[in-house]
Amino acid sequence: MSLTATDRPLPPLAPRAWLRYDVVSRIIDRLAPTTALEIGCGQGAFGARLATRADYLGIEPDADSFAVAYERITCMGGKVLNAMSSELEPGATYDLVCAFEVLEHIEDDKGALAEWVTHVRPGGRLVLSVPAFQERFGPMDRHAGHFRRYSPAELTARLEEAGLVDIDITVYGWPLGYALEAVRNRIDARKLEKVGDLTPEELTRATGRTFQPSGRLKGAAIALATSPFMALQRLRPDTGTGLVAVATRRD
Template sequence: MNAAEYANLEQREATHWYYTGKREIAIRWLERVGPPRASDLLLDCGAGTGRFATEMESHCRVMVLDDHEEALRLLRRKFRTEQILSIAGDRVPLPDGSLDYVTALDVLEHTPDDRAVVQGFHRLLKPGGVALVTVPAGMALWSDWDVVLHHFRRYSRPQLRALFPEPDWEILHVNYTNVVVYPAVWLVRKWRKIFPARAGQLRSEDKVPAGWLNALLRRVFVSMAFWRLPLPFGVSLLLVARRRAGPQ
């Protein structure tokens, strides 16, 4: 993302139902499959503005990883130097099996080789360690939003699950999320293909709804993220997986 997008994100993620809800979902799932202990180490990949990692500091030890200078500039404001990592070549500069948790919230879609990234998660996690990822779902929703955010793809559930093969991973949960707003998002994005947004115009995704609606959307978003019933579609996907013991 460019500097303007980071500034935009930092401004709205404190209150917008999607960003606050996504962080709550991630924390609650980690508590459910863990919970994280004070001595555990979590690496937040693609940490962006660092808000999620900051919230996780009350649960466990935290490190942050990003390869965009604008993100690293924001992270330096919030974390100690030894907590901040950037990619060294094509590897994360940490020893094998050094982490208890890896999180990647809307990150894999930004990477050319998502399979290699997940293999990196496997290398970094201890046996029994947990990876939690969220990604945008459904190529039917592909739009200028994805282009601006430098996405390579949107995912289906089988595509995301295939990145975590059975010999290496125990899938604890994988399901679509953000289901209720799917029809509205589909309509808005089809409309924008016909009538593109004007330069400088605020995208609908950037607008924080009225307080009551913002709270309602967050409550529905969060509650449905814990349904075990396989959902047929959604704007996003959530996967939680545990690294199996065995050769990497």
């Protein structure tokens, strides 16, 4: 007997991704989109989950990450393209457009948001996540190819400039995110000494493949260890290391 999408095991998530997904999944539950587009789906760990909840399309420009995402998402009923968002069909719109840990990799973030909004149907939503607070910018950000981090006020301003309304921003990651970030900063400081003078674009290509867990048992252990911190962060939705925003395109 063949497995249905709901029977198949979901890809494992890294600890920081679990903290992020705890916020995102509750937003998706509330919005209940029929169609969804994910820009920069990486290796498809979030996309596989979204594909069970909406008619899903993911796009990923990195060929290696796309190959993994394709295997993970298509078996869940979704679609994936090895492409840039600028290559999407003009005029195609979705109930939900999302981009997780993508905007900070783009130098022209205003231009990117303006393009993404064209794919949100009138009255639909844009959901995105970014690292929080520029004063926390460190080796992890430089090694990942980040141009910046955002405060809630700065991200709100960017979304308003893109014509979005009803903006709601959650800060997540307290308290575990601080420890995870400290470890990553130490590791990535050493990596930066080895990679030489690479551009943010060159560093970005590999970021979707970095620190991604593999194997069902390891994934289950990470989920179990992270679950208490997912509950804890809900107590402090204004404190942490990352932001999740949801905003509406004018009807």
